[in-house]
Amino acid sequence: xxxxxxxxxxxxxxxxxxxxxxxxxxxxxxxxxxxxxxxxxxxxxxxxxxxxxxxxxxxxxxxxxxxxxxxxxxxxxxxxxxxxxxxxxxxxxxxxxxxxxxxxxxxxxxxxxxxxxxxxxxxxxxxxxxxxxxxxxxxxxxxxxxxxxxxxxxxxxxxxxxxxxxxxxxxxxxxxxxxxxxxxxxxxxxxxxxxxxxxxxxxxxxxxxxxxxxxxxxxxxxxxxxxxxxxxxxxxxxxxxxxxxxxxxxxxxxxxxxxxxxxxxxxxxxxxxxxxxxxxxxxxxxxxxxxxxxxxxxxxxxxxxxxxxxxxxxxxxxxxxxxxxxxxxxxxxxxxxxxxxxxxxxxxxxxxxxxxxxxxxxxxxxxxxxxxxxxxxxxxxxxxxxxxxxxxxxxxxxxxxxxxxxx
Numbered sequence: 516x517x518x519x520x521x522x523x524x525x526x527x528x529x530x531x532x533x534x535x536x537x538x539x540x541x542x543x544x545x546x547x548x549x550x551x552x553x554x555x556x557x558x559x560x561x562x563x564x565x566x567x568x569x570x571x572x573x574x575x576x577x578x579x580x581x582x583x584x585x586x587x588x589x590x591x592x593x594x595x596x597x598x599x600x601x602x603x604x605x606x607x608x609x610x611x612x613x614x615x616x617x618x619x620x621x622x623x624x625x626x627x628x629x630x631x632x633x634x635x636x637x638x639x640x641x642x643x644x645x646x647x648x649x650x651x652x653x654x655x656x657x658x659x660x661x662x663x664x665x666x667x668x669x670x671x672x673x674x675x676x677x678x679x680x681x682x683x684x685x686x687x688x689x690x691x692x693x694x695x696x697x698x699x700x701x702x703x704x705x706x707x708x709x710x711x712x713x714x715x716x717x718x719x720x721x722x723x724x725x726x727x728x729x730x731x732x733x734x735x736x737x738x739x740x741x742x743x744x745x746x747x748x749x750x751x752x753x754x755x756x757x758x759x760x761x762x763x764x765x766x767x768x769x770x771x772x773x774x775x776x777x778x779x780x781x782x783x784x785x786x787x788x789x790x791x792x793x794x795x796x797x798x799x800x801x802x803x804x805x806x807x808x809x810x811x812x813x814x815x816x817x818x819x820x821x822x823x824x825x826x827x828x829x830x831x832x833x834x835x836x837x838x839x840x841x842x843x844x845x846x847x848x849x850x851x852x853x854x855x856x857x858x859x860x861x862x863x864x865x866x867x868x869x870x871x872x873x874x875x876x877x878x879x880x881x882x883x884x885x886x887x888x889x890x891x892x893x894x895x896x897x898x899x900x901x902x903x904x905x906x907x908x909x910x911x912x913x914x915x916x917x918x919x920x921x922x
Contacts, residue, residue: 528713532563551602552600556603559599589644590621594647597613598613616646624636627639681713685699754815761875762873762875762878772831772865772866774826776841779890784796800822830867841863842860864884864898866879
């Protein structure tokens with residue numbers, strides 16, 4: 516006699532799903548972590564309980580509706596699961612296909628059960644449920660392309676793949692091999708093998724989705740520790756970390772540059788328009804800088820109104836052209852603050868990343884010195900060191916000591 520029979524295993528599944536309902540509700544209501552996704556997943560676990568906890572409850576319904584009422588909670592559970600996975604993976608939320616598949620499957624089951632075709636109704640349920648499980652697997656796979664190891668994504672997809680195989684095998688058996696249906700159901704209960712498989716799948720899906728949510732939380736915390744909360748640029752710590760590999764590449768002959776940027780007369784903006792106006796000015800500046808950056812460039816806020824721009828694989832002359840383009844953009848595009856137009860300018864200091872400076876502190880200090888030259892020379896200009904490391908000539912358009920460099 517087996518240690519666990521099918522009834523006991525269904526009860527274990529029901530207890531686990533009930534526990535997961537509490538987990539998702541705590542995450543949604545108490546910790547406010549992905550609340551919409553968590554509530555949908557709580558609904559998925561909750562709606563599965565009638566079919567798991569009381570498989571013989573179908574006897575209280577008319578004979579034509581009994582099997583339908585037993586399978587409907589599981590269909591609802593998979594529908595909520597599909598919607599919850601969409602929310603959790605932050606993909607485009609489309610409830611239409613889920614409602615269409617779920618609705619058509621429910622109507623097909625009801626029609627076939629009413630006609631006395633219970634085996635065909637079970638097959639219809641299995642086909643519809645396998646499509647909903649396929650939606651879940653697809654969303655987990657697509658979300659795994661960003662920031663997740665392939666092996667972890669494969670483990671997360673595994674329970675959905677097993678569920679799809681189980682459902683398709685069940686549908687095929689009830690349609691074409693009715694003599695072998697005992698492999699899946701015995702009376703109104705699943706077979707022992709089927710019950711163990713359902714328990715494994717339920718636990719893997721629940722634990723896997725909690726893992727995805729925890730991963731999202733870790734990414735959010737990491738993002739918060741490396742980003743400036745106002746401008747969403749890198750903070751000083753993140754800029755220093757991003758500079759380290761660039762300096763290591765300089766030792767191997769690569770060419771990189773960096774630019775220090777400071778908003779001119781920022782204190783006056785704060786005084787005249789308040790801190791809200793100052794924040795708007797910083798956001799306006801960042802939007803203009805990003806419009807003139809490449810995807811591989813990195814922009815960070817060092818504090819106050821001072822920013823640092825890292826330009827990998829960029830010569831000093833090219834970095835000066837980038838700075839001039841940015842200065843012109845800030846100069847020409849005023850900030851619209853409410854009904855007021857606020858003119859803005861910025862000063863730029865440009866320097867090369869040089870060898871013998873593992874942390875990049877010396878490179879930043881040289882760029883900072885050029886920034887102060889620009890501000891001392893009248894602001895709204897670009898200043899850069901010469902190729903030999905000495906001071907270049909400050910001007911509204913950058914000039915090297917020997918020849919002009921057009922912006």
